[in-house]
Amino acid sequence: MNTMIALTGLGYDIHRFAEAPRPLMLGGVHIPSARGLDGHSDADVLCHAVADALLGAAGLPDIGFWFPPGDPACKDISSLDIVAKAVSLIREREGRVVNVDSSLIAEAPRISPYLEQMKNALGSALGISAARVGVKATTNEQLGALGRREGIAAFAVASILMPEEEPQP
16 A cells, blocks of 8 residues: 655636626635626636645646636636546545635625535535635735735645655666
8 A cells, every 4th residue: 555645735816807797606606796707617716726726736737737728618617627627636646635725815795605605615526524625715905906806816725645656766
């Protein structure tokens, strides 16, 4: 049996608000809002940050590699599917997700009423208990583009267990 080692990855994403009406998806949850985020998929910044954190922990290319922005097959896909793909790539390598912690940065809309739903949706996509998923929300204190309500950003950290590789000679 291979020895398992703990690995950590960091993910970040930011999207501006779309000009055209579109649903606002965060953490796989529809958030009532007059504006959604602009992007090729459903533009869920939280899921994108989580997926990149997972992929980074595993030493794999980022989500743009697996889901190219110009690929018609990726148009409007659920970002929970992107998270699930990252998890499947880790599992293919005999690894597993331990936990994820994340932060959303937005002045509006109010996100805190939906945090528990996001934890549940992400936990399901990650294949872990919602108790091992952290989702927090904060503002940018009215500073910069996020402070001017031009978009939403997210950070995520993921911990995974992977088989330790044999040292190369």
